[in-house]
Amino acid sequence: MYEFDWSSIRPGLPFLWKGMKVTLYITLVAMAAGIALGTVLAILRMAKNRALAWLSAAYVNTFRSIPLVMVILWFFLLLPAVIERIFSISRQEDTRLTTALVTFSLFQAAYYAEIIRAGIQSVKSGQMGAALALGMTNGQAMRLVVLPQAFRNMAPLLLTQTIILFQDSSLVYVASLADFFGVAGIIGTRDGRQVELYLFAGAVYFVACFILSSLVKRWQNRLKGHA
Amino acid sequence: MHNWRWEVFLEPAQGGSGATYLDWVLVGLRMTAAVSLCSWVIALLWGSLMGIFRTYPSKLLYGLSTAYVEVFRNIPLLVQLFLWYFVAPEVAPLGLGAWFKQLHPNLQLFVASMLCLGFFTGARITEQVRAGIESLSRGQKAAGLAMGFTLPQTYRHVLLPMAFRIIIPPLSSECVNLVKNSAVASTIGLMELAYQGRQLVDYTAQSYESFIAVTALYVALNLLILLFMRWVEKKARVPGFMGGGGR
Numbered sequence: 466m467y468e469f470d471w472s473s474i475r476p477g478l479p480f481l482w483k484g485m486k487v488t489l490y491i492t493l494v495a496m497a498a499g500i501a502l503g504t505v506l507a508i509l510r511m512a513k514n515r516a517l518a519w520l521s522a523a524y525v526n527t528f529r530s531i532p533l534v535m536v537i538l539w540f541f542l543l544l545p546a547v548i549e550r551i552f553s554i555s556r557q558e559d560t561r562l563t564t565a566l567v568t569f570s571l572f573q574a575a576y577y578a579e580i581i582r583a584g585i586q587s588v589k590s591g592q593m594g595a596a597l598a599l600g601m602t603n604g605q606a607m608r609l610v611v612l613p614q615a616f617r618n619m620a621p622l623l624l625t626q627t628i629i630l631f632q633d634s635s636l637v638y639v640a641s642l643a644d645f646f647g648v649a650g651i652i653g654t655r656d657g658r659q660v661e662l663y664l665f666a667g668a669v670y671f672v673a674c675f676i677l678s679s680l681v682k683r684w685q686n687r688l689k690g691h692a
Numbered sequence: 693m694h695n696w697r698w699e700v701f702l703e704p705a706q707g708g709s710g711a712t713y714l715d716w717v718l719v720g721l722r723m724t725a726a727v728s729l730c731s732w733v734i735a736l737l738w739g740s741l742m743g744i745f746r747t748y749p750s751k752l753l754y755g756l757s758t759a760y761v762e763v764f765r766n767i768p769l770l771v772q773l774f775l776w777y778f779v780a781p782e783v784a785p786l787g788l789g790a791w792f793k794q795l796h797p798n799l800q801l802f803v804a805s806m807l808c809l810g811f812f813t814g815a816r817i818t819e820q821v822r823a824g825i826e827s828l829s830r831g832q833k834a835a836g837l838a839m840g841f842t843l844p845q846t847y848r849h850v851l852l853p854m855a856f857r858i859i860i861p862p863l864s865s866e867c868v869n870l871v872k873n874s875a876v877a878s879t880i881g882l883m884e885l886a887y888q889g890r891q892l893v894d895y896t897a898q899s900y901e902s903f904i905a906v907t908a909l910y911v912a913l914n915l916l917i918l919l920f921m922r923w924v925e926k927k928a929r930v931p932g933f934m935g936g937g938g939r
Binding site: 532533534535542633635664667674678 | 763765766767768769772774775778783868873875876878879886889900907914
């Protein structure tokens, strides 16, 4: 039988926490940027202008049909050169975290956009009509009447997507960026204790995601109760 | 500017076996197809069983299947893959670990990836099957039981045939997700499409050509699955139900 030895974890906690901060940083930035861009994409998708609607649809469908691993590989091939040129950063500087932030923001935006579009469509069309009849412009009606209701309806779904994003951020592994799981791997390999470290990482992800998704489920049921 | 050299795919690959770089890509494509197909079978069978348990009037079976879904949905796929590949062989009981370790290294990669993707996707299918069964009106089950069917018979002849037809659309998107997720297996070194793409970059330095070819193949695979599933959906349509209609 395998003999467990958990002694690597306690001294590794500060390092693991550093990795967790990278994971959380990617998750939160990609959530904020992804929801902002996703909202723009969703509105464009429903625009009267055919070209804009097509562009938004193409963006969303492209990202949704390519594996995240390939998207990460693509961005880590393309972006560093761009980032270096725009911000005139020297080649020695580490741009991996910036690249990861941009990648996950743009990728998640495609998924958020679909949720937000459904959310906007779930708001009764009379709401838009009433806002326009009150003399609001299209933009005002969207911003002050439709979007607040849409976001309230779809908040649980957006959070569920964010939990998925939190899990998916572990894939920065392919770009050898040390997020929480990356750090667990580094410690495990260093001490020859991969079994314990991977189990520990899995347990941490499980507890975090389980608690969050249970809360989201409860919130969703409460929203349903109000409707 | 990038120096485009599409002819790189026709050049003999390093290693001297006479294979071209195109052959490398095709090996990757075949592996992606193989691992996806095998995992899909596991996911479908296991997911159906667990989905039935999720609706079965038994506390034990309900608890078991719920625990399965929660565990496999709340741990990242990458972490699950590492658990299957690095951890499971060490801690598995009944000599399964020893059996796994004496397999050819390529086979070890395949088995671990297959099980990982299969049970990961299975958790999603469980929820689809449960939703499908729950979407049927209660009268269906009652009618089955009233006809004298036992509960397993009611599932087999009444509930499942309807439920599966209803959930074909969500199942096809799970199938597409599975193919996309299989790219994660490149992290442990399974020689599937994404892995071969990276190999090509390392050997030829023609990164754009390699990534474009690999990405296009993923998209093509996904389109193929969607077309196939649309055909299945048409064949399996219940007349008079969900826009099925007669002929």
